[in-house]
Amino acid sequence: MKLGAGAIAALAVLASGAGAQNVVEFNLHRGIPGLHLGTLPQLGRRDTYTQLLINNITGGGYYCEVSVGTPPQPVTMILDTGSSDAWVPSPKADLCTSKALQEKYQDSCGNTYDNTKSSTYKLVERNGFSIQYLDNGTAKGDYITEDFGIAGVTIKSLQMGHVFQTVRGIGILGIGYTANVATRKIYPNIMDQLTSQKIVGVKAYSLYLNDRRSSSGTILFGGIDTNKFVGPLHIVPIMKSFGLNVHTAFEIAFTGLGVTYTNGSSAEINTNLFKATSLPAILDSGSTLSYVPEQLAKPIFRELGAVTDDALTGLTFIDCKHLNDDPRMVIRFSFDGKEIKVPVNEMVLDILGAYQHLLPSSIPYERACMFGIQSTKNFATSQTVEESNFALLGDTFLRSAYVVYSLEHHQIGIAQANLNSTSAAIVELKVGDKALPVVMGVPEPSPTDGGVTTVTVTPKNTAPGSVRFSGGWEALTVLAITSIFTVVGGVVVSL
Known part of the structure; x- marks a missing residue:
């Protein structure tokens, strides 16, 4: 669903005293901004029908709008506590350019990130990013570093995947343990960078999704x-x-x-x-x-x-x-x-x-x-x-x-x-x-x-912002028990 100006989330950056680290809060909103569910597929395969049914659970998705690069490029990402990598699709990704793949996976691309338009892009490892999902599809691409904007703050040189092969057209913002990143060479993910760059004080966050009738909730980093x-x-x-x-x-x-x-x-x-x-x-x-x-x-x-x-x-x-x-x-x-x-x-x-x-x-x-x-x-x-x-x-x-x-x-x-x-x-x-x-x-x-x-208690020192959030996607990795189920762009893929 698309959000009007009245639904844009508020950001609160709060400090409890001199020398205190910031606490960053953004509102969460459910829905899939600008995506469609696709046409009714044939029912020849059990997994296709299963995917069709659960494809309608868009109210369970929690998405965020961030920016990547310099100047900032707006990108929609899926907030996921069950994975640890951030990744964004390239405009050259196979799903973004192939009508046949869009029909096959019943999806299309949201906003993409074009590295050629950014002055802060750096390549870390070509073809180094690869995650396998439950349906045996993969998201593959390069590991890069880029400036990453979220809730009015900028994380400098965040390592992430820049994807050229994917079964879904929306990126993932994984906020799990660094030990669960999709590479043997461990690197500092967004949770590490939030603290090391002193955006928040403690590597922790609070999640409040609210009930199924509500369109909003909150995630609070550092508090x-x-x-x-x-x-x-x-x-x-x-x-x-x-x-x-x-x-x-x-x-x-x-x-x-x-x-x-x-x-x-x-x-x-x-x-x-x-x-x-x-x-x-x-x-x-x-x-x-x-x-x-x-x-x-x-x-x-x-x-x-x-x-x-x-x-x-x-x-x-x-x-x-x-x-x-x-x-x-x-x-x-x-x-x-x-x-x-x-x-x-x-x-x-x-x-x-x-x-x-x-x-x-x-x-x-x-x-x-x-x-x-x-x-x-x-x-x-x-x-x-x-x-x-x-x-x-x-x-x-x-x-x-x-x-x-x-x-x-x-x-x-x-x-x-x-x-x-x-x-x-x-x-x-x-x-x-x-x-x-x-x-x-x-x-x-x-x-x-x-x-x-x-x-009702009113927080102090609040400032306006422009983030909106909504659901997640679970990556299949060897180390994580969380790999049993996957949510992909609002879809639980269960074969």
Whole structure:
């Protein structure tokens, strides 16, 4: 979707005192600026139909407009916590110049970056950038350095990919661990450069996506907005990736799952699984849906009457009547004693539109919606990890949570999101702190409120800006468990 002048995001650069590092905040907006979904493909292949269905989950995408080069060239990029490289397409990229490829991949290019028009372009490694994605497509090109403008600040000489071969026409802004970059030769990525160039003080950011009905949220580098969550911020360690002695992905221990109904009754889901194993959950804005092992998915599906199409798509659907569920009917996700409640109606995605008639007859609803939780069974690959060993919690979960990602401390701060909060109370993360601070959000609502209390606190020293954000894309790499699923230009590619 295109944003009018009234929807342009605000930027706040805040300092809490003399000598303090800046905290940089931008608003996030959902949608795909200027892209189209393409024509209806033939249904001869399961993956094509799956891609067609999930191609409509554009409301789960979080995009940003940045600038690259000198003078600045505007480029749209996908914000992704699940990958670590930044890359932009060249106007000479195969997808940008080939009508046949645009038809094949049902996509076209957004704004591109032309290195011949920039005085600050430097080549680092020709043909050195290459990422393979779940559909076996690749993004390939050169590693370069360029000046990178975002939210009114400029990062000098940021290393990124300049892509000439791609299956999608929008670049990616990966904000994950440096250890997960797509090359064996580790280099400082955007998270490193934000701190080394003293744009922010601490290598950490807070993500607030807001609910599915909202067009805006925020990402805050170097700080925590205590008006965007409820109660205390719960701190948990980030787990080291399986078989490695380094952190490559935002994995935390997933310790419980349940459903609570409006009458107060509840059902716990497969508690034996949680007792028997430590289940890592990856918190990834680069996935529009959320995925859990089959042992957890099936009981949730039974509780809510969701049905999986095993014959054609491998996807799970739910009756659209759940869009009107009481928000007190929730799915509960637990992390080492902290519970995040996701209203069931937040997990119901009304995105099928005119394609209802294409659904197989095994889907029993008058109007079907996509369910925001899927089983890993139909999507895990033998080259990565066993499907039972992890969960991937994407935007359908994250919209109900406030998450602080600290690469500095290898910690995640998590709390219930204070939905539709319209102002801020920002705590700066300080250089030298040994851990994330334990801070309080807005007061817990009373049981009779039926919702979340909103407290209005106006931030000081705000300045206007011109950034808008919206979703992500997860790259397939050998080191990252996050490689199981991919969001490409608002599309989850699941074969």
